[in-house]
Amino acid sequence: MRSRVWWPTTAVVLGLLAAGCGDGDGGKASDKDAAAGASVSGSGYPVGVTDCMGAKTTFAAAPKKIVTSNAAGLELLLRLGAGDKVVGTGFPPGKGTLPAPLDAQAQQVKVLGKTVIPKEKLLGSGADLYIDTFASMGGMGGGGMGDAPTDAEFKAAGIKHIYLKSTACASGRKSPVTDLSAVEDDITSLGAVTGTSAKAKELVSGMKKTVDGVRAAVGATAPASRPTYFFFDYDAGTKQPSVVCNRQVAHAVITLAGARNAFADCDGDFKQVGWEDVIAKNPDWIQLGVRDRGSEAANTAAFDEAQKWLEDNPATKGLKAVKEGHFVRIGSERTTIAGVANADTVREIAKTLHPGKVG
Template sequence: MIHVNAPFKYTAIVLTSLLVNTVYAAQRDTAHYPINVESCDRIVTFDHKPKAAVSNDVNLTEMMLALGLQDSMVGVTGISGWKTLDPVLRAGIGELPELSPKYPTKEVLLGADTDFYFAGWNYGMRVGGGVTPDTLTPLGIKVYELSESCIHIMKKPKVSMDDLYDDLTNLGHIFNVEERANKLVTGYKKELKDFQANLAPLDHPTKVFVYDSGEEQPFTSGMHGMPTALIEAAGGKNIIDDVQKSWIQVGWESVIDRAPEVIAIVNYGDVTAQQKINFLRNHSGLKDIPAVKNNRFVILEYVEATPGPRNIQAIKRLAKAFRTE
């Protein structure tokens, strides 16, 4: 009779369990693919689960992390060149390298053996640039485009929270983690619905100006930028929501004429939110608009103002600011 010692027996059980799980996962993936996913104006076919994914920018990377896709990633791009890496995000990324501090080149993506690139127009890709779906597809790199950014290449409805929900759902489909994605989206929808149900009513939608950056001309969010959806969900109205752009430069005259009651500051980069507020307070043309006169500023971090998992907390912060004199 052969006696098997306990440690060996335990190791054998663990290895057997891992083997069974691996086989099951492979069978599940085989049954799932091929699939078709809509990305802006394209239909992208996936024959298998991406194994070497790269995401660009902090908000897109947080979507990947929220879905637990780190093991399918080989790196990130486009973060430190403009923004300080959030400690929470840094912990989530773990050992994943930042392949490029700003937008990557084709060579950078090929050097990492990338097979999937999650980016957007002006979120890692530029119209007519060297890194686009048209240039990457022949290299074996599938691209999924951030829904909010599709306005740069096609007509689409006004931005809404559905843009975020659709991206998470599509990523879940691409990586065969649909149950995880559906649970996440359902949770976000319920959290927002429950929050809105308990909000004190407003006499009228609060007029809001989104200030991203710029002194000669402010850079702000229009009809198709995520802040418009966040502001409306909180009970406000973006004063630039008649401009059919996502992010755009406007003149200070239009801001003054529309007299915002609250100014939402997008916080990122070398110029701090407080420096932006100080600039607005000291701008002679703005001193009499209600938001500046009444000192009604609300700060949104970049990852809150752009599509991503922190959009719900941004809505909550905006809603509080709209109801605080």
């Protein structure tokens, strides 16, 4: 199985910002507020941020030293203009994998772990905030992956532990995610915590404008007329495909782009299925889900490799999308990791599937 570049197969990734239970004041948000993503309370400081269960953590001032569990959280901070506060990261982005304006900054961030940050390094990092994109929200107290610090250990080290919630809480959602509101709330929350609310508002406004334009162009397309779409997570391995289910942010991206997720009937975020299940869906389009390799040439080679595998494999070469050459070449990160680029991905998919309708 090929290793993932940004997160392991068991990881849960970026989304609506949430605070770790152990650092909170024990306050509980209503179910309605939690479902709506109401994670920030008040204006300015103090800022209250809730987790998936509604427990609240309060920030009296902006954090000064932040550690991110992976490149997804790092990118959001860089986009918000808070990159100078980041003192370390796990799962660092490879050179050239982030947009050019952010890449140089990202390469200056200290790498505390090439994968999951070791517990001792995290607790000894001097950070006052840890943004965790790996948390399994069913076990809120312990943290994300591996030998993670306990709530008590985070508290003793003076580190507030918060999660990124639009996907960290994805598997527990009661209904499919069909828009980017949770991602937008995520950015708003992180902006409030880091004192960059003005920039967060600008980023969210840009996302809304992009998505609204696509909605105006393809939103009226009847469900039966929308092509079916399969996200082929090539880097997760080909022996048993890992598919995007209806609680994952990629499901919202696909839906907003005027397509039908081939596995929209799967409740959860990701699920491993058999190739016979993909064959039964026989999708109209296939996105070649490869991680950013750091250069245009390397990315092209990876897309070529993924496409060739589908064309040569006896189980998949007869699929409608494969026979018709209906492949979408858009990187995995911007599709399955919640962030600003989700809106751009919506537009790019829509332009490919609905030519002439989307500018």
